[in-house]
Amino acid sequence: MDKKGLSWFESIQAQLDEMASILGLEQGIQAILREPRKELHVSIPVEMDNGEVRVFKGFRVQHNDARGPFKGGIRFHPEETIDTIKALAILMTLKSAIVNIPFGGGKGGVICNPGEMSIGELERLSRGYIDAIFRLIGPDTDVPAPDMGTDPQVMAWMMDEYSKLVGYYSPQVITGKPLSVGGSVGRGDATGRGGVYTIIEAAKRLDIELSTTTVAVQGYGKVGSNAAILMHDILGSKIVAIGDIKGGIYNKQGLDPRKVKQHEIKTGSVIDFPEAESITNEALLELEVTLLCPAALENVITEENAPRIKARIVAELANAPVTPEAEDILDHNGLFMIPDFLCNAGGVTVSYFEWVQSLDKYYWDVEEVHHRLAKIMTKAFQDVLSESLKRKVSMRKAANLIAVARVAEAMKARSWVSGRP
Ligand code: NAD
Numbered sequence: 037m038d039k040k041g042l043s044w045f046e047s048i049q050a051q052l053d054e055m056a057s058i059l060g061l062e063q064g065i066q067a068i069l070r071e072p073r074k075e076l077h078v079s080i081p082v083e084m085d086n087g088e089v090r091v092f093k094g095f096r097v098q099h100n101d102a103r104g105p106f107k108g109g110i111r112f113h114p115e116e117t118i119d120t121i122k123a124l125a126i127l128m129t130l131k132s133a134i135v136n137i138p139f140g141g142g143k144g145g146v147i148c149n150p151g152e153m154s155i156g157e158l159e160r161l162s163r164g165y166i167d168a169i170f171r172l173i174g175p176d177t178d179v180p181a182p183d184m185g186t187d188p189q190v191m192a193w194m195m196d197e198y199s200k201l202v203g204y205y206s207p208q209v210i211t212g213k214p215l216s217v218g219g220s221v222g223r224g225d226a227t228g229r230g231g232v233y234t235i236i237e238a239a240k241r242l243d244i245e246l247s248t249t250t251v252a253v254q255g256y257g258k259v260g261s262n263a264a265i266l267m268h269d270i271l272g273s274k275i276v277a278i279g280d281i282k283g284g285i286y287n288k289q290g291l292d293p294r295k296v297k298q299h300e301i302k303t304g305s306v307i308d309f310p311e312a313e314s315i316t317n318e319a320l321l322e323l324e325v326t327l328l329c330p331a332a333l334e335n336v337i338t339e340e341n342a343p344r345i346k347a348r349i350v351a352e353l354a355n356a357p358v359t360p361e362a363e364d365i366l367d368h369n370g371l372f373m374i375p376d377f378l379c380n381a382g383g384v385t386v387s388y389f390e391w392v393q394s395l396d397k398y399y400w401d402v403e404e405v406h407h408r409l410a411k412i413m414t415k416a417f418q419d420v421l422s423e424s425l426k427r428k429v430s431m432r433k434a435a436n437l438i439a440v441a442r443v444a445e446a447m448k449a450r451s452w453v454s455g456r457p
Contacts, residue, residue, distance in 0.1 A: 064453035078168035099125035102446035106142030109183025130439035208394035211387035220390035222405030228262030230382015233413035255332025285312035330357035375432035
């Protein structure tokens with residue numbers, strides 16, 4: 037619940053209402069946008085390794101497909117809720133629209149703890165989930181992907197199960213697959229890389245020289261580590277601090293992010309990296325750096341610590357790391373924000389490339405993936421920046437306005453509300 041007592045889904049509905057009113061959208065468009073088109077609740081029986089049958093609850097939510105098939109990840113998480121899945125499905129509609137790829141928005145989830153399940157149990161759950169939702173998904177209707185708690189192996193099981201049910205090999209139904217079954221090169225680092233392309237544009241706007249920039253990164257998983265390595269290798273930026281769930285490390289002279297990754301793989305954490313001193317995650321966020329990349333989890337910058345954030349740019353690689361109240365403070369203090377659904381849209385963009393390649397049965401090389409990703413992320417950033425300057429609103433509001441307007445335009449063109457466009 038937020039400060040007004042609204043759930044995450046309700047607070048996103050309230051944001052949509054605000055955008056609809058600024059854009060002067062018809063009542064019908066606004067009413068359709070507020071609700072998912074479909075919401076499926078399923079029970080998935082799974083035989084556990086000890087012979088017991090457990091029934092897991094799962095969901096698939098399809099929010100809007102005005103611009104193309106529903107698209108969104110499948111989460112395996114012990115605290116999953118339908119409210120979160122509905123909120124994330126709306127965010128996927130907006131994210132696909134902001135990078136202007138022909139997808140709508142959806143999301144799925146199963147209440148389970150993948151960390152406590154064996155490989156066999158996970159495979160049976162993944163296949164059972166597809167058995168339960170397969171009539172809803174398909175290459176031209178709804179294309180799932182990995183998300184929290186799921187990975188390429190889970191996608192391979194799910195794709196295989198779907199292929200068995202329809203009777204033919206169908207890699208185009210799901211993205212984030214291993215390369216051997218129709219995955220795309222360049223998917224692994226796509227979210228971090230896409231974020232770096234938006235950071236390059238933000239630096240140009242603020243006249244910041246990235247080769248002399250200091251950077252702090254919170255979260256050293258798939259997104260944070262790839263972004264840090266790219267900024268270090270391609271741009272020459274100085275990564276002075278890195279944190280993960282166990283704590284942080286700091287070196288004023290700069291860290292070698294590849295060496296830190298090796299250390300993290302070997303020891304399970306970035307902490308105790310020999311060429312650095314330790315720092316808390318709270319202090320990491322408040323360092324005097326040019327660029328701060330929260331790449332771990334939501335709500336880490338709040339009303340409480342926002343006044344102490346000294347970075348010039350905050351690149352939201354994670355989903356929702358800055359609360360709305362904190363964002364007002366950062367805006368007031370003149371910090372430049374790259375909002376999450378723009379900054380981390382590189383993942384869904386390369387998922388789109390994977391879908392196109394699987395449909396075509398023709399696979400691109402990594403240079404082509406990088407080139408096309410850079411083009412899309414750069415254009416999306418510039419669209420949002422122009423809107424922000426034109427309307428004198430924050431980057432997040434500008435991104436929301438563009439995304440909602442694009443979805444509404446498609447709904448109007450398809451005459452989903454009365455009359456012709
Ligand atoms: P991941 O699981 O690979 O890595 C998460 C990292 O965050 C780990 O280093 C972990 O130790 C750290 N972390 C967890 N809790 C922490 C805490 N309390 N304090 C500090 N660090 C903490 O996850 P990921 O795929 O890198 O995703 C990171 C964020 O990016 C998430 O918000 C995710 O929703 C978002 N995101 C990811 C993708 C993607 O393609 N992977 C796409 C869009 C958005």
